[in-house]
Amino acid sequence: MGDDPTVPQQMHDRPASQPIHSKVAGCGALLLALLLICGDGWWVVYFLGLDFDSSGFVVFLFLLSFISPLFLAVFAIKAGCQMIAPSAEQVLAHDKRPPVIYLRPFAEDTRFIVSIPVGPRNGGKEIISTKAVRASHEGAFKHALKRIGPVVTIGKPGDRLAPLGAARLYVADSEWQVKVEALVRSAAAIVICPETSAGTSWEVHEVAHLIDPRRILMVVPNPKLRPLGYARIQALTTQTLRVPLPTDCKAADAFIFDEAGRPQPLIFGEKLSSTLHPFIEQVERLSEPLGGTA
Amino acid sequence: MNVVNKYVSLDVALAANGDAGSASAALSDIPVWIGREHVYCTVKKGVEVHELDRLVWVYAEMYRSKYGFQRGHQLVMWDRDSSASVLPLKKPYIDASLDRFRKAAPWIPVGYNEAMKESWNADRADYIALVDSFRAAGGRFEADWAGSEIAVVRLKPES
Numbered sequence: 001m002g003d004d005p006t007v008p009q010q011m012h013d014r015p016a017s018q019p020i021h022s023k024v025a026g027c028g029a030l031l032l033a034l035l036l037i038c039g040d041g042w043w044v045v046y047f048l049g050l051d052f053d054s055s056g057f058v059v060f061l062f063l064l065s066f067i068s069p070l071f072l073a074v075f076a077i078k079a080g081c082q083m084i085a086p087s088a089e090q091v092l093a094h095d096k097r098p099p100v101i102y103l104r105p106f107a108e109d110t111r112f113i114v115s116i117p118v119g120p121r122n123g124g125k126e127i128i129s130t131k132a133v134r135a136s137h138e139g140a141f142k143h144a145l146k147r148i149g150p151v152v153t154i155g156k157p158g159d160r161l162a163p164l165g166a167a168r169l170y171v172a173d174s175e176w177q178v179k180v181e182a183l184v185r186s187a188a189a190i191v192i193c194p195e196t197s198a199g200t201s202w203e204v205h206e207v208a209h210l211i212d213p214r215r216i217l218m219v220v221p222n223p224k225l226r227p228l229g230y231a232r233i234q235a236l237t238t239q240t241l242r243v244p245l246p247t248d249c250k251a252a253d254a255f256i257f258d259e260a261g262r263p264q265p266l267i268f269g270e271k272l273s274s275t276l277h278p279f280i281e282q283v284e285r286l287s288e289p290l291g292g293t294a
Numbered sequence: 295m296n297v298v299n300k301y302v303s304l305d306v307a308l309a310a311n312g313d314a315g316s317a318s319a320a321l322s323d324i325p326v327w328i329g330r331e332h333v334y335c336t337v338k339k340g341v342e343v344h345e346l347d348r349l350v351w352v353y354a355e356m357y358r359s360k361y362g363f364q365r366g367h368q369l370v371m372w373d374r375d376s377s378a379s380v381l382p383l384k385k386p387y388i389d390a391s392l393d394r395f396r397k398a399a400p401w402i403p404v405g406y407n408e409a410m411k412e413s414w415n416a417d418r419a420d421y422i423a424l425v426d427s428f429r430a431a432g433g434r435f436e437a438d439w440a441g442s443e444i445a446v447v448r449l450k451p452e453s
Contacts, residue, residue, distance in 0.1 A: 116447055117351075117372065117414045123337060124368040124380025125357050126450040135416075225412045227439040228420035 019162045026083030033076035036069040082161040088152045088169035095150040098188035102153040102166045103203045105195045111135040138165040144273040149188045189283045193219045208240045213257035224251040307341040325381045328398035348373045350425045353406035354388045355445035401428035407441025
């Protein structure tokens, strides 16, 4: 991998692999979930009507037989939804508005925020994390930005089921940059989570050079909680943006940009659609679709 | 984990690592003692020795069970391989233990806060590089986002 972000990079040589998309299988999974839930309900009624010795073991068996199908049902519902969720191609064919393109490192899909430092520990008392929330705001972006257009992203190669959230486009490694460039040129807005990896920094460079900065929502590590992550991204923007992100920012979850490319910080509130209102309005004011404004 | 070795006694450990005669009774209550290049930790069956240069974060944590019936403190030492050595520690000796690190290895961040935890979890390479830069410069770790709190954590139910 070279360091020059202007040079297209071939990440690997993986062909496009499509996740399972099947309405029949998805509906089957949802039906199975329904049957499991109904069966569980029937089992509770039946069990409570039985005349039995309520020893601890029997209660344990009952709980096991009650909880296990519920877990299976939740799994089946999620898998079913993933299988029937439309692909990016279907979404773009159905919704003719210019899309919102979500660009992020693939690792962001599976990153969680936990309450303790992560790593193996030797000795002492064992502790647990009291929270584990997804770091990604993808689902919230999808809902908040649907006013602008359908939210589309590149899928992680090897996904067996497309994650719920933005509609995914699965492409071969040899063509992802061509696809991303085409998507960026056609986009109404771009949500980008910059990183210093070769692929993502190429995306930052492309976005910065291809489109009006007012259409960009740049999601950054909040310097209040991840000062080193923010510093890394700030340094990246000194090479890619007309006006880099500020070095002395105290807190920000994202930046929007004015016409001159000057960044304005945003801090995500409980309701992301309210936080993103200035961005959505700004994009809506730019009614013309994008296309080679460099 | 960067355990260099386990020894049956402190004297043996000190002698084996070139710190003979320097610890005296320093490990009687406080479970850590820091030599020239090694950290000596008292554990159940002897003494564990770690390379000082490999440590990148030290803090004390207070654990409690879900309903607060079981409480206690321990010292957590993270190394550059992202694994931690955890030592039981009595509350009165927290400050003294941490001070030993502050004095003997000032480049190591000593203390805890959310920014340190998040930086460790999400930006570890940058975190370790920053610690290394202070170590190379021979200076005290200074970052305005670093904290000196005690971590408050939840005990795993079965432990």
